Amino acid sequence: MNKKHAAGGSVFHLTKRSSISRKKAWAIRFAAILLSLLVCAVFIFMITKQNPLQVYAGIIDGAVGTNRRLWVTIRETMTLLIIAVGLTPAFRMRFWNIGAEGQILMGGMMTAFMMINFGNTIPSGLLLVLILIVSVAAGMIWGLFPAVFKAYFNTNETLFTLMLNYVAIQIIDFCIVYWENPKGSNSVGIINAGTRAGWMPQVFGSDYGLNVIIVILVTILMSLYMRYSKQGYELAVVGESQNTARYAGISVPRVMIRTMMISGGICGLAGAIIVSGASHTISTATAGGRGFTAIIVAWMSKFNPIAMLAVSVFLVFMQQGSIQIASQFGLNENASDIITGILLFFLIGCEFFINYRIERKKESGEG
Amino acid sequence: MTTPYAIELKDITKRFGSKVIANDHVQLTLKKGEILSILGENGSGKTTLMNMLSGIYFPDEGQIFVNGKEVLIRSPRDSFDLGIGMIHQHFKLIDILTAAENIILGLDGPSRLNMKEVKAKINELTGKYGFDLNPDQKIYDMSVSQKQTVEIVKVLYRGADVLILDEPTAVLTPQETTRLFKVLKNMRDAGKSIIIITHKLNEVLEISDRVSVLRKGKYVGSVETRDATVESLTEMMVGEKVSLDIERTKPQGVEIRVEVRGINVRSHEGVHILRDVSFVARSGEILGIAGISGNGQKELLEAIAGLQEIESGEILYDAPDGTVSKLSEMKPEEIYKLNIHLAFVPEDRLGMGLVGSMDLIDNMMIRSYKDGWRPYVDRRPPRKLAEEVVEKLEVQTPSISTPVSRLSGGNVQKILVGREIATSPTVLMVAYPVRGLDINSSYAIYNLLNEQKQKGAAVICVGEDLDVLMELCDKILVLAGGRVSGIVNARKSTKEEVGLLMTGGKGDK
Numbered sequence: 085m086n087k088k089h090a091a092g093g094s095v096f097h098l099t100k101r102s103s104i105s106r107k108k109a110w111a112i113r114f115a116a117i118l119l120s121l122l123v124c125a126v127f128i129f130m131i132t133k134q135n136p137l138q139v140y141a142g143i144i145d146g147a148v149g150t151n152r153r154l155w156v157t158i159r160e161t162m163t164l165l166i167i168a169v170g171l172t173p174a175f176r177m178r179f180w181n182i183g184a185e186g187q188i189l190m191g192g193m194m195t196a197f198m199m200i201n202f203g204n205t206i207p208s209g210l211l212l213v214l215i216l217i218v219s220v221a222a223g224m225i226w227g228l229f230p231a232v233f234k235a236y237f238n239t240n241e242t243l244f245t246l247m248l249n250y251v252a253i254q255i256i257d258f259c260i261v262y263w264e265n266p267k268g269s270n271s272v273g274i275i276n277a278g279t280r281a282g283w284m285p286q287v288f289g290s291d292y293g294l295n296v297i298i299v300i301l302v303t304i305l306m307s308l309y310m311r312y313s314k315q316g317y318e319l320a321v322v323g324e325s326q327n328t329a330r331y332a333g334i335s336v337p338r339v340m341i342r343t344m345m346i347s348g349g350i351c352g353l354a355g356a357i358i359v360s361g362a363s364h365t366i367s368t369a370t371a372g373g374r375g376f377t378a379i380i381v382a383w384m385s386k387f388n389p390i391a392m393l394a395v396s397v398f399l400v401f402m403q404q405g406s407i408q409i410a411s412q413f414g415l416n417e418n419a420s421d422i423i424t425g426i427l428l429f430f431l432i433g434c435e436f437f438i439n440y441r442i443e444r445k446k447e448s449g450e451g
Numbered sequence: 452m453t454t455p456y457a458i459e460l461k462d463i464t465k466r467f468g469s470k471v472i473a474n475d476h477v478q479l480t481l482k483k484g485e486i487l488s489i490l491g492e493n494g495s496g497k498t499t500l501m502n503m504l505s506g507i508y509f510p511d512e513g514q515i516f517v518n519g520k521e522v523l524i525r526s527p528r529d530s531f532d533l534g535i536g537m538i539h540q541h542f543k544l545i546d547i548l549t550a551a552e553n554i555i556l557g558l559d560g561p562s563r564l565n566m567k568e569v570k571a572k573i574n575e576l577t578g579k580y581g582f583d584l585n586p587d588q589k590i591y592d593m594s595v596s597q598k599q600t601v602e603i604v605k606v607l608y609r610g611a612d613v614l615i616l617d618e619p620t621a622v623l624t625p626q627e628t629t630r631l632f633k634v635l636k637n638m639r640d641a642g643k644s645i646i647i648i649t650h651k652l653n654e655v656l657e658i659s660d661r662v663s664v665l666r667k668g669k670y671v672g673s674v675e676t677r678d679a680t681v682e683s684l685t686e687m688m689v690g691e692k693v694s695l696d697i698e699r700t701k702p703q704g705v706e707i708r709v710e711v712r713g714i715n716v717r718s719h720e721g722v723h724i725l726r727d728v729s730f731v732a733r734s735g736e737i738l739g740i741a742g743i744s745g746n747g748q749k750e751l752l753e754a755i756a757g758l759q760e761i762e763s764g765e766i767l768y769d770a771p772d773g774t775v776s777k778l779s780e781m782k783p784e785e786i787y788k789l790n791i792h793l794a795f796v797p798e799d800r801l802g803m804g805l806v807g808s809m810d811l812i813d814n815m816m817i818r819s820y821k822d823g824w825r826p827y828v829d830r831r832p833p834r835k836l837a838e839e840v841v842e843k844l845e846v847q848t849p850s851i852s853t854p855v856s857r858l859s860g861g862n863v864q865k866i867l868v869g870r871e872i873a874t875s876p877t878v879l880m881v882a883y884p885v886r887g888l889d890i891n892s893s894y895a896i897y898n899l900l901n902e903q904k905q906k907g908a909a910v911i912c913v914g915e916d917l918d919v920l921m922e923l924c925d926k927i928l929v930l931a932g933g934r935v936s937g938i939v940n941a942r943k944s945t946k947e948e949v950g951l952l953m954t955g956g957k958g959d960k
Contacts, residue, residue, distance in 0.1 A: 099509075312827040317820055320809070327803040330758055331793070332817045333784035 098440045109438050116434030117398070120427045124402075127426065132413045139409055146408020147401045157404045159292040159362055162299040163354060164396040167378035169299075169306045170350030172387050173343045174227075175379075176310065178323040179234070183245025184375030186252035187226045187348045189368075191219035191355025193256055196366040199275045199282035199359075200263055211282050215360055216353065223352015224345040226252065231344030235337035249375070253368045260367070272365050284361040295361045302350060307389045319343045351375070384431055395431075402427055455519030457483045457613055457644040458504065458535070463513035465499055473499040476513070477670045479663055481613065486635060486645045488655040488676075491665035492688055492889035494859050497648045500665070501615050505537035506530035517613075536606030537615040542598050544590045551586035554605045576607050580637045583630075595745065596627040603634075614638070615646045620654055621915065624743050625950035632658045650688075652681045653918070666690055689890055697897050697922045700905060702735040707769050708878055708909035709755060709791075714764030714779070716750050716933075724750045726933045727764070732878065734771070737900060737910040739924030739941060741917060741949055747933040748913045752880045755911075756793040757783040771877060771907075787818060791878040794871035804867050807856030811837040811848065814855055815870055840869035844895065861888045864896070872899055879903050882913040897923055917946050929953055 125136035132139065148154045167184050174181035198215045206214065230244035265273040276282060287293030310316040322329045322339045329336050354374075359366055377399065385391030406420035460479040466472050474496045481487050491497045502508045504515070506527040514521055517533045524530050530537075544553050551570050560569075570586045577584045584600050593601070599619065606614055616635075620628045635645055635658060649655060655662055655676070662679055664671040664687040671687050686692055709732040716725040725747045732738050740748050753759035755766055755778060766778040768789060778786055794804065805814050815833035823829065837851040844865040848858055855863055868884055881900065885893040900923065904910050914920040920927055924941040929952035937952040 314820055314826060314828050317813070317816075317828055321806055321817065324806040324808055325803065328806055328817070331756075331783070331803050333782065333787065333821075 101441050112434050116430045120430035124423050124426050142409040142412050143405030147405040155290050155292050160400040161396045162295050166299040166354045168381040168392045169303050171382045174347035177319040177343050180242045181245050183248045184351045185371040186249035187223040187351035188355040188371040189252040190222040190226045191352030192359040192366050192370045194218045194222040195356040195359040203276045203281035219352045219356035220349040224349040227344040227348020231341045235340045256368050274364050295357050303389050456480045459516040461514045463510045472668050475668045481644050484642050485660045486639050488659035488662045489648045495665040496668040534612040536611030538602045540617045546591040549587050550601045554608050581634050595622045613644045617648045624953045704735045706734045707731050708734050710767040712765050715762040724933050732909045732911050734907050734909045736925045737904050739920040739927040740913040742930035746930045757786040790876045792871040792876035793880045794868050808854050811851040844869045861892045878909045880911045
């Protein structure tokens with residue numbers, strides 16, 4: 085026997101799965117969620133020395149314990165979902181739009197602009213409609229730049245969209261100087277706190293009811309667009325192979341620009357929902373990294389809208405819950421980030437086991 | 452005790468997923484200093500088997516012996532350490548580096564690189580076996596056959612005693628093939644053991660000492676080449692007697708359909724790809740286009756289909772009703788509507804014409820999804836078409852909702868060609884229509900082309916296998932260096948004549 089190769093009793097190696105049943109894939113994902121909760125529990129126990137079950141009760145309490153907390157969780161879920169929905173067409177076209185942050189900020193900035201400047205002059209209903217329009221337009225423009233450059237000069241969209249995030253942050257910084265309220269606070273404060281002009285009205289007895297309606301509507305429309313429209317078909321072809329697209333008579337630059345305008349527009353709308361429908365203020369942290377988290381949501385869900393909703397709910401639930409336990413057990417805010425990190429680690433890691441299988445080969449021969 | 456085999460495989464089994472058995476208890480022996488051909492149709496498991504020797508796959512069952520010792524090959528590095536080198540069909544070279552730099556790439560040398568020594572060693576190797584290679588030449592300056600030489604020398608430089616070549620002649624002209632075979636024979640005589648994977652029977656008979664045949668993942672048997680004939684090998688490969696005749700009918704209703712007048716095409720980088728190309732394609736005829744791959748065949752067809760911008764010249768289409776249109780000024784969609792269809796089978800099969808992740812239905816509508824004014828797509832007609840193609844061409848697929856990337860190459864090709872033929876085009880252009888197909892499927896495709904010809908279509912066919920082009924086509928146009936180096940009558944010309952035209956005008960450095 086060749087000693088060098090026969091050292092161990094058995095050999096592990098990885099094989100790519102040719103296919104996997106949907107049931108099995110979801111079983112693996114479910115196992116990953118359980119594992120992540122377990123590791124979180126160990127982690128929480130290590131730093132708080134509390135009974136993990138109690139801590140989990142705290143998480144649930146934090147996420148849905150009161151009516152208000154429940155609505156905040158719903159609001160945050162919807163925000164994450166609409167951004168993921170916005171990213172969907174771009175990613176299906178293999179256009180790596182990691183500039184959702186910037187597109188959200190530009191949408192949010194235009195929303196704040198409308199609220200501050202026209203809050204007293206335009207009637208509330210009309211103002212809200214205008215806000216939605218200009219925020220979408222702002223996001224579209226922010227998505228248009230990288231698309232045009234990619235379509236005509238083949239620039240790298242990843243770098244381009246990423247850099248535009250920083251441009252957007254700088255623009256917001258600049259605006260804060262003008263919109264500062266009160267002076268010297270270096271923040272915009274709650275806009276139109278007294279008049280509520282440009283705020284999304286209450287629906288279902290909640291401040292965030294309209295958010296839900298808009299997001300669900302956009303999600304359904306996007307899902308129909310992707311599945312049944314000619315444009316949705318076109319962008320999928322472009323994503324798969326530009327050669328094939330050209331062969332099919334599809335104008336690749338046109339599809340690229342159109343799709344990125346849709347993607348940016350929805351992200352801009354998300355900015356309006358955050359500013360007009362939730363925070364009523366604007367800062368450089370308005371997007372808050374959700375433009376990146378949404379990438380994970382979209383990919384993990386394989387762009388399936390129901391799955392995107394489920395993943396958003398899970399992530400936001402844990403995030404909101406861990407904010408609660410952080411204050412309950414006197415931890416700082418980073419604890420919640422760590423917990424989110426653990427969850428994502430397992431959720432993304434499990435995709436590896438969905439694509440690959442570990443095999444064990446017994447040593448053959450008698451030696 | 453007899454000398455041990457250079458390589459011996461015992462009961463090698465490899466499965467992909469639970470259903471596909473790529474290799475089913477395969478036995479194989481390679482003697483020292485022999486050239487062994489592994490023959491089998493596409494999908495018979497030749498490449499999978501060799502990939503297990505080169506460390507890319509790991510067998511599920513079975514044993515591998517090298518020089519009589521059992522070994523475990525877990526990675527390409529293990530394979531190298533055992534003196535096994537594989538030359539893949541697709542070269543793995545870095546364009547901007549020189550031959551010598553590519554050859555030493557990835558080797559642990561001394562920390563201070565002495566290129567002089569490296570080149571001396573390379574020259575020694577090339578001199579010994581009769582290669583023609585300049586170590587300082589950049590890869591992007593090389594012809595396909597020179598690149599192949601670099602790959603072979605790379606493997607030899609690493610001290611391989613066993614060389615595995617995967618379809619080495621697929622990209623070569625007849626003359627280059629002859630040269631390659633001479634070098635391989637020199638290597639054999641110097642004691643190297645060589646395995647050639649191929650499905651070209653004539654070459655098997657010409658080069659190898661022994662032939663091992665695989666069929667559907669199973670080992671069929673081995674024969675000494677001197678005892679074999681084309682017929683006996685085919686029978687072993689296919690498992691039954693097949694007739695290898697293409698029924699070539701006399702052209703009928705011959706009219707000019709497409710006139711190409713002096714077109715010039717440049718690539719994005721400004722390289723002159725087609726130079727003053729002129730010819731006519733006629734209805735009721737099959738016009739073959741021969742040439743070493745990469746000599747403008749693809750661009751020529753794309754230019755006619757409107758997918759390639761032309762610099763000068765014009766392309767005219769004479770419709771059966773007498774109207775003349777200028778294709779060179781039309782968009783791809785408009786040309787398609789004139790019933791001029793292009794089925795291009797690229798090397799990766801899915802690169803153009805089909806979308807791998809989409810199912811059969813969505814792939815059927817790739818050229819027709821725009822029909823109608825509605826903003827949403829109607830999937831009923833493509834569904835019907837998909838069902839028809841599957842039934843008519845006997846496509847093996849779990850269902851018409853299966854992504855085409857899951858299907859085998861042959862089936863993918865049938866879908867592509869089937870879709871383009873389905874609408875009875877007046878001009879049908881196909882490139883490499885049988886690339887990678889098994890013998891029966893290949894002949895099915897040839898028959899389809901003949902059927903189109905008899906229906907009065909002008910068929911233009913870019914092919915790789917000269918023997919087949921000579922049998923299938925009525926006329927053969929030869930491209931060399933982007934120029935038309937000749938148009939010959941396929942019934943009267945010889946393979947040698949066409950082979951000469953293929954290199955003509957270019958001049959081998």
